[in-house]
Amino acid sequence: MHLFDQIQTPTLLINEKQAWENIKWMVEKAARSGIRLRPHFKTHQSAEIAGWFREQGIQQCTVSSISMAAYFARHGWQDITIAFPVNLREMQSLNHLGKTIKTTGLLVECLEIVESLEASLESPAEIWIKVDCGNHRTGILWNDGDGLRNVAQAVRSCKKLHLRGLLSHFGDSYHAIGRSAITTLYQESLNRLQQARNTLLIAGFEAIEVSVGDTPSCSLVDDLGIVDEMRSGNFVFYDTMQLAIGSCTAEQISVALACPIVALHPERNEVVIYGGAIHLSKESHPYENQPSVFGLPALPTKTGWGAPLTGGYIRSLSQEHGVVRLAPEHLSSLKIGDLLMILPAHSCLALQAMRTLKTLDGRIIDTMLSESDS
Amino acid sequence: MHLFDQIQTPTLLINEKQAWENIKWMVEKAARSGIRLRPHFKTHQSAEIAGWFREQGIQQCTVSSISMAAYFARHGWQDITIAFPVNLREMQSLNHLGKTIKTTGLLVECLEIVESLEASLESPAEIWIKVDCGNHRTGILWNDGDGLRNVAQAVRSCKKLHLRGLLSHFGDSYHAIGRSAITTLYQESLNRLQQARNTLLIAGFEAIEVSVGDTPSCSLVDDLGIVDEMRSGNFVFYDTMQLAIGSCTAEQISVALACPIVALHPERNEVVIYGGAIHLSKESHPYENQPSVFGLPALPTKTGWGAPLTGGYIRSLSQEHGVVRLAPEHLSSLKIGDLLMILPAHSCLALQAMRTLKTLDGRIIDTMLSESDS
Numbered sequence: 001m002h003l004f005d006q007i008q009t010p011t012l013l014i015n016e017k018q019a020w021e022n023i024k025w026m027v028e029k030a031a032r033s034g035i036r037l038r039p040h041f042k043t044h045q046s047a048e049i050a051g052w053f054r055e056q057g058i059q060q061c062t063v064s065s066i067s068m069a070a071y072f073a074r075h076g077w078q079d080i081t082i083a084f085p086v087n088l089r090e091m092q093s094l095n096h097l098g099k100t101i102k103t104t105g106l107l108v109e110c111l112e113i114v115e116s117l118e119a120s121l122e123s124p125a126e127i128w129i130k131v132d133c134g135n136h137r138t139g140i141l142w143n144d145g146d147g148l149r150n151v152a153q154a155v156r157s158c159k160k161l162h163l164r165g166l167l168s169h170f171g172d173s174y175h176a177i178g179r180s181a182i183t184t185l186y187q188e189s190l191n192r193l194q195q196a197r198n199t200l201l202i203a204g205f206e207a208i209e210v211s212v213g214d215t216p217s218c219s220l221v222d223d224l225g226i227v228d229e230m231r232s233g234n235f236v237f238y239d240t241m242q243l244a245i246g247s248c249t250a251e252q253i254s255v256a257l258a259c260p261i262v263a264l265h266p267e268r269n270e271v272v273i274y275g276g277a278i279h280l281s282k283e284s285h286p287y288e289n290q291p292s293v294f295g296l297p298a299l300p301t302k303t304g305w306g307a308p309l310t311g312g313y314i315r316s317l318s319q320e321h322g323v324v325r326l327a328p329e330h331l332s333s334l335k336i337g338d339l340l341m342i343l344p345a346h347s348c349l350a351l352q353a354m355r356t357l358k359t360l361d362g363r364i365i366d367t368m369l370s371e372s373d374s
Numbered sequence: 375m376h377l378f379d380q381i382q383t384p385t386l387l388i389n390e391k392q393a394w395e396n397i398k399w400m401v402e403k404a405a406r407s408g409i410r411l412r413p414h415f416k417t418h419q420s421a422e423i424a425g426w427f428r429e430q431g432i433q434q435c436t437v438s439s440i441s442m443a444a445y446f447a448r449h450g451w452q453d454i455t456i457a458f459p460v461n462l463r464e465m466q467s468l469n470h471l472g473k474t475i476k477t478t479g480l481l482v483e484c485l486e487i488v489e490s491l492e493a494s495l496e497s498p499a500e501i502w503i504k505v506d507c508g509n510h511r512t513g514i515l516w517n518d519g520d521g522l523r524n525v526a527q528a529v530r531s532c533k534k535l536h537l538r539g540l541l542s543h544f545g546d547s548y549h550a551i552g553r554s555a556i557t558t559l560y561q562e563s564l565n566r567l568q569q570a571r572n573t574l575l576i577a578g579f580e581a582i583e584v585s586v587g588d589t590p591s592c593s594l595v596d597d598l599g600i601v602d603e604m605r606s607g608n609f610v611f612y613d614t615m616q617l618a619i620g621s622c623t624a625e626q627i628s629v630a631l632a633c634p635i636v637a638l639h640p641e642r643n644e645v646v647i648y649g650g651a652i653h654l655s656k657e658s659h660p661y662e663n664q665p666s667v668f669g670l671p672a673l674p675t676k677t678g679w680g681a682p683l684t685g686g687y688i689r690s691l692s693q694e695h696g697v698v699r700l701a702p703e704h705l706s707s708l709k710i711g712d713l714l715m716i717l718p719a720h721s722c723l724a725l726q727a728m729r730t731l732k733t734l735d736g737r738i739i740d741t742m743l744s745e746s747d748s
Contacts, residue, residue: 008463009441042693064694067383084694085636087648088711089382109637112710137695138637138646171692262459263483263512272512274461278726282656318545319416319722320438320458321511336486337462348693352652353727 003362004258004300004339010279011258012354013341014365015304018254019236020052026218026235027056033224038062038081040213040233043348045367046357047075049236060103062213062231066093071368073101081105081128083167083213083231085138086113091120098123107167109140114154117161127155128167128211131196133189135171142168142192145199152205165209165228166200168193173216178246186217190225219247237347240296240308241285255357256298256305256341257350259322266331273340276320280342281349287313297324298341304360305341314342377736378632378674378713384653385632386728387715388739389678392628393610394426400592400609401430407598412436412455414587414607417722419741420731421449423610434477436587436605440467445742447475455479455502457541457587457605459512460487465494472497481541483514488528491535501529502541502585505570507563509545516542516566519573526579539583539602540574542567547590552620560591564599593621611721614670614682615659629731630672630679630715631724633696640705647714650694654716655723661687671698672715678734679715688716 023039030037039053040062050061050072060079063069069080070093078101086094086106098104098121108114109130117125129151132139140147155163170189176182193210200208213231217224219242224230237255238248259275284292294314298305311327324340334340344350351357355369364370397413404411413427414436424435424446434453437443443454444467452475460468460480472478472495482488483504491499503525506513514521529537544563550556567584574582587605591598593616598604611629612622633649654669661667668688672679685701698714708714718724725731729743738744 008467009439009461065383084648085646087383087634087636089634093382110710116711136639136642136644137690137692137697138639141641260461260463262461265512267515268510270510272459274458277655277657277723281651282720282723283651316511318511319726323511336484337490346656349651349656352693 007258010275012357013256014357015254016359022235036229038229038231040231043233048365066090069097079103088116095122111154118158121160124160126164127161131166131168133168133192142196148199149203152200166196167211170214173214179220182216182220186221216245216247239344239347241345244285244287250308253343255347256343258339259342261338271324273322275322277317280344281353283346283349295342295345300339300341381632384649386731387630387632388731389628390733396609410603412603412605414605417607422739440464443471453477462490469496485528492532495534498534500538501535505540505542507542507566516570522573523577526574540570541585544588547588553594556590556594560595590619590621613718613721615719618659618661624682627717629721630717632713633716635712645698647696649696651691653727654718655727657720657723669716669719674713
């Protein structure tokens with residue numbers, strides 16, 4: 001029986017070959033640019049997929065929580081940066097982690113955290129100062145010279161902390177479209193990060209690295225400039241948000257949610273699928289002339305899925321329902337019980353919701369989320 | 375040590391007493407209105423919370439998937455309606471369910487599904503025809519007389535299927551605000567559903583029940599009119615979307631996500647919490663003069679949490695970060711490592727993301743999602 005005939009409920013499929021190609025492309029770009037790739041593993045949360053990076057020479061990774069760091073530590077990763085502000089309520093877990101891996105990278109942006117680390121941290125840590133280059137999620141503003149110098153000075157005075165450099169997430173790139181806009185935004189943000197670095201160099205701090213990381217910039221900007229590290233992660237899967245930005249082609253999207261069709265509504269050019277917010281997340285983005293799409297539909301093929309159907313998109317999601325707009329010529333070929341393959345709007349959140357992946361030959365790929373199930 | 379001092383990572387708290395009150399209020403309203411309450415259990419997905427309904431006399435429930443029906447069947451529920459179009463790929467699971475409970479309610483809206491059920495279903499089922507009263511998610515349009523009669527006729531000719539009535543979800547109520555607007559919308563939708571029912575009565579079908587179900591209508595409409603069943607579910611927790619609609623007061627919201635504060639940004643009246651899309655979901659809604667909020671912040675108290683902080687809201691969520699806007703007088707009392715209590719935008723999706731609840735005395739409440747972990 002073909003794998004697809006066995007699918008009963010929404011199932012997140014991965015095209016392993018494409019994911020491998022995506023990794024290879026980014027590894028080669030980083031090597032060509034002389035930049036260390038420290039991929040963000042929050043996208044896949046999987047020791048097996050992490051292994052594909054390792055087979056291509058990657059020894060270091062980024063994660064978004066202490067529990068995620070602990071999972072990858074258990075799977076042999078020895079150099080991990082937790083790209084999230086230190087959570088003081090998890091000092092015990094952090095100290096446990098510090099004893100199990102060689103290099104723990106931490107983000108700080110204020111004196112309180114530096115003081116708490118000095119008081120409580122039991123193992124040495126590499127410290128990255130988080131810099132806000134304009135997207136205002138968190139970090140010290142790039143032009144706040146006093147803030148940067150004070151935190152750097154506090155770090156330098158702590159025995160267990162080693163000031164490694166400045167780290168920023170150019171998150172505004174998710175609101176730009178196309179290579180030219182992304183490149184302009186990247187250069188502006190990188191100039192700001194370099195300005196922050198110069199502030200510290202002038203103040204006498206040495207060997208200050210810079211680390212950047214969003215997938216749109218790392219995918220689209222030809223010359224990434226003078227940076228030491230890039231932390232992009234989404235590129236292993238990509239998704240329709242990245243497609244809309246222009247970071248990837250549709251062929252590069254390596255995951256799709258296989259969804260049973262449960263109702264046909266040709267009178268309004270829509271079908272209803274079993275596949276909702278609990279499978280895809282409620283993430284959406286503008287696409288072509290639609291203000292908000294939740295993913296794009298494709299048809300299953302013998303070996304995977306085809307190109308996104310022209311004119312098709314996920315119009316709305318409720319808890320378990322998805323409503324898919326389709327062109328009449330595509331809709332007329334479908335019947336209830338068929339599968340539609342949905343390229344997700346945000347693959348990181350779809351993986352988080354689904355917890356496992358299934359390869360195109362039917363093997364389950366576990367993640368830290370499914371490991372806790374067993 | 376106080377429960378809140380032990381919280382290290384985002385934790386979904388439940389005020390059991392308030393949840394019990396919310397159930398009591400809806401049970402009493404249904405009894406007063408002479409309407410059978412068949413609460414939707416997708417909100418909590420928990421056998422324990424389902425027990426609170428049973429203790430208040432409720433013997434029947436609604437679920438949104440066959441797996442959810444199977445879970446509640448294992449926990450002694452014998453009368454379950456699956457309020458989702460029949461998924462033909464799960465006939466085996468459906469047949470297994472049919473052998474374990476007394477009454478299985480199914481939704482149909484087309485001849486193909488009726489024919490498939492007749493061919494494959496091994497136990498009798500109660501059939502509800504899904505009617506679209508204008509929100510265009512799925513169902514037969516209320517004024518499509520031929521569609522209604524044809525499906526009803528097909529159901530009547532099947533030995534295993536018993537035509538129970540017409541079921542609709544007045545989902546447009548989620549886009550209205552206030553008792554008057556919700557009541558107007560409800561009456562218009564109910565008129566349409568009654569029109570569909572008259573179509574079947576005139577055609578000779580007898581004892582056709584009607585089932586309705588959204589929480590805004592069931593909370594706000596004083597006179598629910600001639601309906602046989604209501605299927606609302608969200609009211610056990612409520613959330614800030616329901617608060618914005620006017621379905622509940624802030625005090626009635628019985629769940630909150632306890633989130634550690636990881637960064638303070640008084641220069642822009644914001645704090646950053648450990649609490650993101652993987653904890654709260656990416657659901658948002660308009661609130662006061664903000665087009666899009668992802669929840670509302672409150673302060674912890676000795677026994678739970680206080681009222682939502684005036685002027686405060688969750689401005690943005692990424693995978694693990696939440697950015698919370700606060701009035702300066704509230705922000706100035708907070709420090710890094712403190713907890714903020716976040717009333718979620720959509721409690722059903724927050725529960726789905728978090729998988730368990732913790733009571734205010736520190737006990738874990740399991741759900742079908744955490745049961746699979748053990």
